[in-house]
Amino acid sequence: MIATAHDIAAAVRSRQCRVEDIVEATLARIAASDRQINAFTTVTAERARARAKVLDDRMLSGEDLGPLAGVPFAVKNLFDIAGLPTIAGSRISVGNAPASADATAIRRLEAAGAILVGALNMDEYASGFTTENSHYGPTRNPHDLGRMSGGSSGGAGAAVAAGMVPLTLGSDTNGSIRVPSALCGVFGLKPTYGRLSRAGTQLFSESLDHIGPLGRTVADVALAYDAMQGSDTADPVLAARPMEPALPLIEAGIADLRLAIGSGYFGRRADRTALDVATFAAKSLNVEEEVDLPGAERGWAASLVVTLIEGSSVHLSRLRTRPQDFDPMTRDRFLAGALAPAELYLKAQRERRNFREKALRVFERIDILITPAVPFEAPPIGCNRLEVAGEILDPRGMLGLFTQPVSFIGLPAVTVPIRTSDVLPRAVQLVAKPWNEQGLLRVARALEKLGVAAARIKDG
Amino acid sequence: MRGTMKQEATNSGEGNLSDETIDRIMYGAAAFLELHLPSEFTPGIRENLRALLRVGATLNKAGDTPASFVEIAPVFRA
Numbered sequence: 001m002i003a004t005a006h007d008i009a010a011a012v013r014s015r016q017c018r019v020e021d022i023v024e025a026t027l028a029r030i031a032a033s034d035r036q037i038n039a040f041t042t043v044t045a046e047r048a049r050a051r052a053k054v055l056d057d058r059m060l061s062g063e064d065l066g067p068l069a070g071v072p073f074a075v076k077n078l079f080d081i082a083g084l085p086t087i088a089g090s091r092i093s094v095g096n097a098p099a100s101a102d103a104t105a106i107r108r109l110e111a112a113g114a115i116l117v118g119a120l121n122m123d124e125y126a127s128g129f130t131t132e133n134s135h136y137g138p139t140r141n142p143h144d145l146g147r148m149s150g151g152s153s154g155g156a157g158a159a160v161a162a163g164m165v166p167l168t169l170g171s172d173t174n175g176s177i178r179v180p181s182a183l184c185g186v187f188g189l190k191p192t193y194g195r196l197s198r199a200g201t202q203l204f205s206e207s208l209d210h211i212g213p214l215g216r217t218v219a220d221v222a223l224a225y226d227a228m229q230g231s232d233t234a235d236p237v238l239a240a241r242p243m244e245p246a247l248p249l250i251e252a253g254i255a256d257l258r259l260a261i262g263s264g265y266f267g268r269r270a271d272r273t274a275l276d277v278a279t280f281a282a283k284s285l286n287v288e289e290e291v292d293l294p295g296a297e298r299g300w301a302a303s304l305v306v307t308l309i310e311g312s313s314v315h316l317s318r319l320r321t322r323p324q325d326f327d328p329m330t331r332d333r334f335l336a337g338a339l340a341p342a343e344l345y346l347k348a349q350r351e352r353r354n355f356r357e358k359a360l361r362v363f364e365r366i367d368i369l370i371t372p373a374v375p376f377e378a379p380p381i382g383c384n385r386l387e388v389a390g391e392i393l394d395p396r397g398m399l400g401l402f403t404q405p406v407s408f409i410g411l412p413a414v415t416v417p418i419r420t421s422d423v424l425p426r427a428v429q430l431v432a433k434p435w436n437e438q439g440l441l442r443v444a445r446a447l448e449k450l451g452v453a454a455a456r457i458k459d460g
Numbered sequence: 461m462r463g464t465m466k467q468e469a470t471n472s473g474e475g476n477l478s479d480e481t482i483d484r485i486m487y488g489a490a491a492f493l494e495l496h497l498p499s500e501f502t503p504g505i506r507e508n509l510r511a512l513l514r515v516g517a518t519l520n521k522a523g524d525t526p527a528s529f530v531e532i533a534p535v536f537r538a
Contacts, residue, residue, distance in 0.1 A: 301515045308512060320495055332504030335497070336512055339489040339505070344516040351519045 005071040005166040005220040012070035019070040023052040026072040039155040043118040066113035073167040077119035079103040080200035088202035089122040103200030112227035120155025126204040129399035142458040147378040150180030157184035175403025181415035182373035185425025185456030188214040193410030199234035205310040218445040222247040250445040262371035264292030270375035296405040299355035303408035305348035308337030356409035363433035373427040
């Protein structure tokens with residue numbers, strides 16, 4: 001199996017291998033690995049084989065298939081796949097009519113030559129950080145099958161980390177790309193709010209939802225990110241931005257970027273290793289300045305309020321008609337959100353605005369902030385009590401401690417897995433001002449080139 | 461009853477509402493939204509609602525400038 005999306009595309013475009021062979025190898029790998037991991041809820045084998053044949057024929061006729069030629073990918077099962085119901089990790093939505101078209105993101109990756117091979121497990125309606133899905137079972141961490149994969153895009157993180165596919169798509173409301181990327185040891189990009197079209201995805205929280213890629217390398221994530229950019233009238237919050245490709249810039253170095261390591265909010269309530277890994281990454285880039293984001297703690301609290309109230313609104317009709325078919329924990333959270341006073345939502349939105357203004361002032365002085373991605377390593381499946389830095393915490397909520405304030409104010413961020421001697425992966429989060437995904441990926445690539453960062457793939 | 465209301469008003473600033481008050485909020489809003497709340501759901505909902513209200517009580521302490529509704533509209537652009 002060829003390792004990266006970049007390598008696969010290069011091999012296909014230079015006619016070193018056929019797309020049909022890549023697809024068969026991928027399907028075999030999924031069949032062999034997923035019995036243990038439980039990352040996939042659907043494998044679209046027939047569709048993938050049919051498309052592989054078409055791509056091979058086009059290749060033979062001399063056509064350039066694009067930058068993702070022949071690259072297999074899979075998507076969190078909240079992305080619409082034509083002909084299938086979009087289940088979003090739920091039992092309720094299994095009865096939905098099949099999607100009439102693919103989500104915009106899928107169409108754009110396929111237009112760049114990629115091949116969809118399946119849909120991936122997630123927390124029900126994206127509400128969670130663990131992918132301990134009560135309907136479809138937990139997605140297991142490839143590096144320790146007794147541990148969580150993270151969530152809510154747990155299938156997306158685990159499928160890459162288990163070597164089943166080189167590339168996946170997830171969504172991120174409060175950390176749902178970055179948390180599983182960190183726990184599974186892969187790269188995961190959450191772009192700026194409004195950068196990539198969410199059209200054709202099941203929304204969780206309208207003002208917080210993002211989509212983005214997870215992959216083995218910075219170049220792979222950049223390839224997918226670049227392929228998904230562009231206008232789309234079907235997503236009303238998509239910003240009118242020019243295409244800003246990141247891949248051509250990732251080797252540009254970081255000499256002109258001002259970096260800092262997170263302190264204050266980002267320097268406590270985490271285990272020693274999480275903090276040490278962030279310090280190690282910063283030192284490897286000669287970063288000494290420490291910076292906090294003032295208001296992050298209140299932003300974290302307020303993000304929870306906005307998430308639950310907006311989430312409850314999305315699911316109100318289901319809460320009326322089929323409350324018993326939700327996972328009980330999801331149902332109780334959404335119902336509480338539906339019943340909360342409006343003033344609570346307004347207070348949280350005011351807090352959001354205040355926090356954002358303060359954070360943007362910080363990003364006038366720096367370009368990239370380095371923080372731990374999550375406060376601790378992947379907890380055991382079923383764990384609801386963990387001692388961290390002298391505190392007893394519920395890991396199911398605390399996994400989003402460092403990611404949640406960042407997405408609350410729409411900042412772009414990337415999870416970068418850091419090499420350690422530990423069995424379980426560790427990672428840092430890089431955060432930038434809005435629209436500076438290029439800067440994020442340049443720093444991620446610098447860490448990768450230094451050998452400090454690398455995805456942890458469970459091959460064989 | 462008057463005493464109870466006074467106590468609740470004091471406590472509400474800290475988000476420490478009694479079960480009775482939480483239930484009044486819960487069932488009042490549920491009736492308006494046409495949500496049926498079976499009794500087996502209520503402990504979990506009550507716990508989550510209480511948590512939300514406690515969080516709310518910590519937000520926007522004195523000194524913050526309230527924003528207008530347009531500025532805090534749900535469709536948020538970064």
